[in-house]
Amino acid sequence: MESASNATPMLESAALLIGGAFVVVSLSVRLGVPAILGFLLTGLVLGPHVLGLLQEEGAALGALGELGVILLMFSLGLTFSWTKLVELRRLIFGIGGAQVGITAVIVALGANLLLDVSWPKAILLGAATAMSSTALSIKQLEASGALGHAQGRTSIAILLFQDLATVGFLVLIDALQTASATGHGVEKGFFNVLGLFAALILARKLLIPLAQWIERSSNNELPQLLALFLVLSTAVGAHYAGLSPALGAFIAGMLIGEGDARNVVEREVRPFRDLLLGIFFVSLGAQMDITILGQAFGSVLAWLAVIVFLKAAILAAILYLADTDAEVSAKVALILAHAGEFSLLLVSLSVGAGLLDNALAQPFLLAIGISLFIAPLLISLSARENLVRQSLCKLRRNQGR
Numbered sequence: 001m002e003s004a005s006n007a008t009p010m011l012e013s014a015a016l017l018i019g020g021a022f023v024v025v026s027l028s029v030r031l032g033v034p035a036i037l038g039f040l041l042t043g044l045v046l047g048p049h050v051l052g053l054l055q056e057e058g059a060a061l062g063a064l065g066e067l068g069v070i071l072l073m074f075s076l077g078l079t080f081s082w083t084k085l086v087e088l089r090r091l092i093f094g095i096g097g098a099q100v101g102i103t104a105v106i107v108a109l110g111a112n113l114l115l116d117v118s119w120p121k122a123i124l125l126g127a128a129t130a131m132s133s134t135a136l137s138i139k140q141l142e143a144s145g146a147l148g149h150a151q152g153r154t155s156i157a158i159l160l161f162q163d164l165a166t167v168g169f170l171v172l173i174d175a176l177q178t179a180s181a182t183g184h185g186v187e188k189g190f191f192n193v194l195g196l197f198a199a200l201i202l203a204r205k206l207l208i209p210l211a212q213w214i215e216r217s218s219n220n221e222l223p224q225l226l227a228l229f230l231v232l233s234t235a236v237g238a239h240y241a242g243l244s245p246a247l248g249a250f251i252a253g254m255l256i257g258e259g260d261a262r263n264v265v266e267r268e269v270r271p272f273r274d275l276l277l278g279i280f281f282v283s284l285g286a287q288m289d290i291t292i293l294g295q296a297f298g299s300v301l302a303w304l305a306v307i308v309f310l311k312a313a314i315l316a317a318i319l320y321l322a323d324t325d326a327e328v329s330a331k332v333a334l335i336l337a338h339a340g341e342f343s344l345l346l347v348s349l350s351v352g353a354g355l356l357d358n359a360l361a362q363p364f365l366l367a368i369g370i371s372l373f374i375a376p377l378l379i380s381l382s383a384r385e386n387l388v389r390q391s392l393c394k395l396r397r398n399q400g401r
Contacts, residue, residue: 016053017282020046025278034136036341037372039278043285044369050290065280066245069345070235071273073170073246076163077253078266091154096161098318099336103130103311110306117360120176124350125364127169129307133340133372134159140379141335151331151382154324158315158336166342170247173346177353227268244349284344288369289362296363303367308374312337334382338375339368 021042028038046053104126111122137155141147147156231249238248293300312333319329347365350356 016046017042017279021278021282033376034133034139034372035278036133036136036281037369039281040285040288040369040372043282044288044290045285046282047286047288049286049288065276065283068273068276068278068280069246070249071231071269072277072341073167074231074234074249074253075266075269075273076166077250078269091157092161092164095154095318095322095324096158096165098322099158099315100127100130100162100165102318103314106310106314107306115360121350121356121360124169124173124346124355125360127165127172128343128346128364128368129311129339131162131166131340131343131346132159132336132338133375134163135341136338136372136375137335137379140376144380144383146331146383150325150328151335154319154328154332155335158332162340162342166346167247167250169346170244170250170349173349173353173355174244174247176355223268228272231269246345246349281341281344284348284365285369287348288365289358290366292362293366299363300366300370303364304370307339307367307371308337308378331382334378337378338371340372343368 021039024042024045025035025038028035028041045051104123106126107129108119108122108126111117111125112119115122117125137159138147141152141155146152230252234248234252235245238251239245241248315336316329316333319332320326324332344365347356347361347368351358351361
């Protein structure tokens with residue numbers, strides 16, 4: 001009876017979290033707002049800083065959200081095709097690499113000089129700023145019919161590099177965390193990644209015939225068990241190697257994505273990923289302290305300006321210098337002028353690793369959330385024809401008055 005009574009608060013929190021998420025996400029869908037914002041709002045409202053309904057039990061449920069992150073990174077690895085990377089190498093590694101690198105460096109430099117933030121912290125802030133939401137952007141581009149146009153193809157290529165760069169920043173977080181504990185994290189982190197990669201290549205040899213056998217069988221449970229065992233065992237292996245479990249899951253997904261096992265595994269992982277990732281964003285929303293807006297309004301506004309205006313200006317300049325049409329450059333800059341789910345992930349993991357303190361992270365997290373709210377409006381604005389010409393005409397009319 002005592003164990004049942006101890007479990008009651010957890011069950012109450014779970015029911016409250018899932019019920020609240022269902023209501024808010026349903027409203028988000030009806031309003032055409034991305035589901036990620038519904039999950040964040042649920043956590044924000046139910047969390048300790050507003051209604052206070054998710055306290056210690058909510059933190060325990062947040063552990064389930066970490067599994068969602070692991071499954072997200074695994075799914076991301078599955079989508080990476082070496083063929084696709086080679087075909088779009090100029091856009092992905094050229095434009096995408098420049099966008100992430102230049103944005104991260106400029107923001108890091110500003111944070112270091114203006115906020116007196118140490119270089120490791122400044123680089124993590126710059127990295128989070130450089131990211132945009134792949135899920136939100138693709139959904140909005142599909143809705144506007146722009147996915148197959150030049151601005152759609154260019155945006156997708158840049159988003160692909162951002163997703164790939166997230167993996168590099170996860171390695172950086174691991175290295176910085178290890179370095180702060182042992183004093184030599186970069187070398188150890190590099191060799192650990194190589195070791196894990198080699199072990200997974202060997203494991204893949206055994207996995208392919210096993211996946212083929214399971215796909216031929218009529219049992220519905222075996223594919224689910226294989227997929228979950230693969231993801232979780234890789235995450236555990238990465239943890240024991242001193243790496244982020246999410247990084248290990250990505251490497252496993254990337255290796256499997258090139259083989260016959262991909263279809264079996266991807267199909268079975270998706271339902272678990274979507275549910276647990278939703279819980280992760282709810283728990284992240286619960287960590288956002290909206291009460292600091294009064295005292296940190298200027299900081300939130302400044303970070304929002306960096307995420308939207310500075311980031312768009314940098315990207316538009318990069319595209320224009322790469323001989324991209326001015327109209328396409330402006331549209332791509334608008335499409336990606338927001339932060340994304342990987343921004344939230346990088347900040348959350350950095351805070352958890354003790355690399356960013358809450359006083360610095362909270363205004364930044366709120367600015368990320370606000371940028372996600374205005375992103376659909378900016379993307380719909382990019383769908384206008386002759387966007388640059390109309391803007392210039394309007395500017396000239398205003399100057400003539």
